[in-house]
Every structure is written in C-alpha cells, then in structure tokens.
Amino acid sequence: MAFPIKTCVVCGEEFELRPDKPGFANRCPECSEAESKDGSVKVSADAVDRKADNEMNEARRRAIRDLLYRKES
Secondary structure, eight states: OOOOEEEOTTTOOEEEOOTTOOSOTTSOHHHHHHHHHHHTOOOOOOHHHHHHHHHHHHHHHHHHHHHHHOOOO
16 A cells, blocks of 8 residues: 655655654654654753642632632622
C-alpha cells in the first residue's frame, strides 16, 4: 500500500505521510522534529505557585457561580 505524498508547509519538500510519523500531518518529519524539540521544555511549578493558582481558580469559580445563580429581586 502506497502512502499519500504531501508537501511540507514549512520547507516545501514532499514526503510520505506515514501512520507512525510524529508531529503534524502537513509538515515533514524534519520540520516536525525541530518543532517538538523547541516546545518540549516544561517548567515545573513549585508548591507556592500551585497553591496561588488553586486559590485564584477557586475565586474565579466562585465569582462565576455567583454571577450565574444570583437571585434577581
């Protein structure tokens, strides 16, 4: 079975679109690898940042709940 031939939107090269190809379907494997290497840096949050985010999200949920379910009198 032949794989479909696609053209990369980044570099313009033609490539075979294989089922096990990483990355986007409209980018060649070389361009997909470069993209994944740049975006793979993950910054871990410490406990203080996570607690601040949780408190902010809780306040946001409470404000939305109050706006949605407040009684009009």
